[in-house]
Amino acid sequence: MSEYTPDSIEKKWQEIWEENKYFKAEVDHSREKYYCLEMLPYPSGRLHMGHVRNYSIGDVLARYERMQGKNVLHPMGWDAFGLPAENAALKNNTQPAKWTYENIATMRAQLKRLGYSYDWDAELATCHPKYYKWEQEFFIKLYNKGLIYRKKAPVNWCPKCNTVLANEQVEDGLCWRCDSKVEQKELSQWFLRITEYADELLEFLDKLPGWPERVRTMQRNWIGRSYGSELDFELEGLDEKLTVFTTRPDTLYGCSFMSIAAEHPMVEKLIEGKEQAEAVRAFVKETTEMDQFDRSSDSLEKKGAFTGAYCINPVNGDRLPIFVANFVLMGYGTGAVMAVPAHDQRDFEFAQKYDLPLKVVIQPKDEALDPANMTEAYTAPGVLVNSAQFDGMENKPAQEAITDYLAETGRGRKTVNYRLRDWNISRQRFWGAPIPMIHCDKCGIVPVPTENLPVQLPDDAQVLPDGRSPLPHTPEFYEVTCPVCGGKAHRETDTMDTFMESSWYFLRYTCAKDDTQALDPEAVKYWLPVDQYIGGIEHAILHLLYARFFIKALRDENIIELDEPFENLLTQGMVLMDGSKMSKSKGNVVDPDEMIGKYGADTVRLFCLFAAPPEKDLEWNDKGIEGSARFIKRIWRVVNDLGGKLDAVEPCASVEGMSLSSAAKDMRRKEHETVKKVTEDIRRAFQFNTAIAAVMELVNDIYHQKDELMKTEDGRYVLASTLSTALTVLSPVAPHVCEELWQQLGHADHLAARFWPKYDEKALVRDEITVVVQVNGKLRGRLNVAANAAREDIEKAALAESNVAAHIEGKTVRKVIVVPGKLVNIVVG
Incomplete structure (x- = not known):
């Protein structure tokens, strides 16, 4: 028996998947598309268990739909602008860009180590000039349309972050980033006319039945008509x-x-x-x-x-x-x-x-x-x-x-x-997309010519010691020539709210490497809307509302043909430790790398999906992950023990023309029941925990019945089919170990390129069923009867059962109630 070594096995299969480009997605009108997307992470430096849970949910869905024959787009990128990079750069005496790209490299390696089926060719980082160039172009288009304007207005000011906050970024009077008390100031700011779309944003919520009602209610209340x-x-x-x-x-x-x-x-x-x-x-x-x-x-x-x-x-x-x-x-x-x-x-x-x-x-x-x-x-x-x-x-x-x-x-x-107010997108910080506008004393405010985009952040600018942006203090950045009159002018030094980037990134994934245009109309039309979007409830107002607005604004500029960006939304629960959200300050953080090093990526993924339904909070506990590790090792032992003794047989293989033993029939029925259960749990309700439980039950049955099944040719055939089925339906959850064991069973292909098995309704039919027998409502016996037994025969057998007969002896049988397939209740007096 070979030893289970997750580190070498997982790296082996990750290389094979990458070499074969199994997860690369391209437009193919001959196939049904499926766009699966988790909310892109901020590159903070390390993944946390909340990330792992979120991305594991998405990966199961992407792999499952790919095995259904769909053309799946499953991309990953980085929401890379923002205050934390500036604060970290100050603390570590480095540049925000350097800090950010180093973190991206670290987190990309962590995601690859977990074996997620991403199309890495579609990767993007919102802080890259090749990304925000197009965002600046959108800004100018919306400005020319009248959807962006500048005015002096009372604003929310965070004294610690030294920047303005949108209304949606003030939570209970505190800054959503640093929890500082927000002050009121009057400043000239740039605004997006989100209020122009208030009615449509409200009314289209009724066209999103695939969204949680809780999220739709939160948006209705925020719009506040x-x-x-x-x-x-x-x-x-x-x-x-x-x-x-x-x-x-x-x-x-x-x-x-x-x-x-x-x-x-x-x-x-x-x-x-x-x-x-x-x-x-x-x-x-x-x-x-x-x-x-x-x-x-x-x-x-x-x-x-x-x-x-x-x-x-x-x-x-x-x-x-x-x-x-x-x-x-x-x-x-x-x-x-x-x-x-x-x-x-x-x-x-x-x-x-x-x-x-x-x-x-x-x-x-x-x-x-x-x-x-x-x-x-x-x-x-x-x-x-x-x-x-x-x-x-x-x-x-x-x-x-x-x-x-x-x-x-x-x-x-x-x-x-309306309660909704126009979206303030001005930020007085450095690490953000520069607003592409120029102030001229003669001509007023004019856009930067599109041929001069992107307006790039200066590479050598240093964030000031108190966190303020260096842009207003960098003449080589702000001193420019007016593109209208040719006179002296100064460039806008505010940068855009980072929610601008996350309001359209999911469109750019469809053509991430296209340097000629922001969006490829054919690709956007094929892939959008996102079929399944996955992310935390904390984004119900900020990100989701802004993204919905941005799509409608781009639609009305004839840039895209789309009303809503996300067809279905899943808001996963948090990962908790001792009832509290994991955080460094509380000292209750579980390091994913440590868990992967100890148990392997498959075990970590399995636990995150098995411990709770996706919409519920997950309570981390060591016993739980130990249990997941034991299950992986059990299926490893079973296949190792049997792999060399069995032929490679297809999942849910046909048994036409075969005469199966009673044991083989029972195992085949369990095999097909499991496929039916797992398919329904994933497709209908994303109940991965019950789907995994069904596979665990099947593996336990294999373990207990394998010796009996190995005695006959038909038993070995059904056993080989059932093992293949167990690995196939478990592979979206624990792909590496399933690929390795699939190979040990003698299969020449890879599960990543396999189709999902189809259960046979005929295989679900039982030859015999167990019927409970009651006397005056109390359990007195059980009967095994033919599945198609007549009512009269069931009644006769129930009355003759020895323990039942003893309880009705000397009494008058007044009524016999037969519930087909379930029970017999004998009423005596």
């Missing part, structure tokens, strides 16, 4: 109006004051010449320095400052004081909120604090609310009161009626509002 009214409140003493958006026009008659955001552009006009001016300015400063998340929190203490100004309610002429309030944000609606304290809890708390009046306009059906006795806002449904001609209406129908009234009388208009 709401219907309501926009109406104008005249300002007392000013020839201007204050515009408000509300989803509750049914409460309009109960408005008793107005709240506006500290950032509202009308603040200075409202306080001009008022005695409150300085106090309001101080409050504005205090509020704008607050965290945006805190300002939207329900637990926030509601504070405000009276501006000294008033506005007029357009439906009843009430004079309403205007306050700057800390809980009102410019990011939603118009930055002005009509305050109805009797029916909104935030307004109620504010009114209580500043002794402002409450006016009830919605009453419960069986109760009359008294504002003087209210301890909280009434927000439930009810009937309108104190609302002129709308009195007596239920508040839901009244919303539509009042909206129509406002429109008819010219006091308001129906409108739709």
Whole structure:
């Protein structure tokens, strides 16, 4: 018996696969395509077990679909720009590019060591000028289309990362990268008009049934479409109006004051010449320095400052004081909120604090609310009161009626509002794709001519000690000639948000080495959309929403013909240790290289797929991987023991014309049951854990029945077929050991080029079945009967069974219930 040596076996087969180009993908219209993709990793330096789990899931699917005869594209690349490279470069006194490419080399070697079936000819790195050249070209096209613009606006600023963050990159008021508290600044920034596609992004979610409902719900909530009214409140003493958006026009008659955001552009006009001016300015400063998340929190203490100004309610002429309030944000609606304290809890708390009046306009059906006795806002449904001609209406129908009234009388208009805001893509960092724009005092902002792309990062630039970008301090980079007038100009020194790169990389995989164009239309049309996308739930908003938008924008530029990038989405769970996510700071990291060195890549892959269903979190434990190692060694021993004694027989081989023994029939049935089970588990629900369990059960049956089967010619034939089948269906999970054992069985070809075995329905039919026999519902015996036995024969055999007969002796049999193929229940009295 040869020894199982995973290191040499795995490297051997990885070389064979590469030599034969088994995983290279090319457009072939004669074959059905399958595009399998895991989210590309950031080259941090080392793989972690989360990577291994993610890529193992994708590799099983890619190998399985390839064995189904499909033309499979399964690529890998590197999301290589970003802050961590700069921080590491500072720490190690090196260049971000050098650090990044060294990490890519390390991680590429790790991925190859795990035996993943990637088409390495399609590899890309987003930090390479040959990649971001085309991204810069897209930028210019979208700019010329009006989908990219520059404006001065309040932005999220991370003081530690020294850069702006998009709204989606602020999590609970903290930077998504470093957990620093985010500040508010006003800067000129570049934006993508993602809001232009808000409706389509929302509506197309219903066309993605292959996505988890949880992810679709998260995107719906983030887009946040709401219907309501926009109406104008005249300002007392000013020839201007204050515009408000509300989803509750049914409460309009109960408005008793107005709240506006500290950032509202009308603040200075409202306080001009008022005695409150300085106090309001101080409050504005205090509020704008607050965290945006805190300002939207329900637990926030509601504070405000009276501006000294008033506005007029357009439906009843009430004079309403205007306050700057800390809980009102410019990011939603118009930055002005009509305050109805009797029916909104935030307004109620504010009114209580500043002794402002409450006016009830919605009453419960069986109760009359008294504002003087209210301890909280009434927000439930009810009937309108104190609302002129709308009195007596239920508040839901009244919303539509009042909206129509406002429109008819010219006091308001129906409108739709969104939580989604345009995507801020400016980053004040070095390690990113340069924004291809030029600032000229004479011509304004003009694009870099496409023939001058890419605008490359200077190779010798050093990140400044505090992390700031060197680009604004590098004249040889920013000093340029205006391409329009030929005069002196300066290049844009902001770089693009790294999510720009990951918004289209999956398109570039289809033509990664094409230097003549960003995308090959034929290749994109053939391969896209991605059939199966795999990645973490943490990308539900940022990456997935941006990628969907980017595809629609490129479609409308006639660059591609595609509405949605990802047909199906699988969000795998995390890898945990002692109930916590693995992290270096917690000291609970399992090193994949260490595990591969100890057990082999196949065992590591097997454990990651067997320990939990893919969508669930996986709890790492040493006993689990030891169990996986024992299973690999068991199948190794079985094949080693039998390989030289058996002929090479095809999986699920035909037995036409053969007369099989009872043992051979049982083994053949188990073989075909296993293929059916594994096929269904992989195809329908990605339940790799139960698929692997089925193969384990088959191998155990082989182990226990092999000696009996080896006694006869038909038994040896079925045993050889079953071993071939076990290796074939296990090969997507543990490909190296299965290839090696396949060869030991005498097969001349390779499993990587094999088709998936097909089970025979006839083989699943049992000659005999076991029937449970109960007496008054209690188990009293079991019968082996012919699978096609008549009901009367089963009943007769059940009554004659010795233990059953003993329990019914002397009693009257009142009824015999026969459930075919399962049980007999004898009712006695």
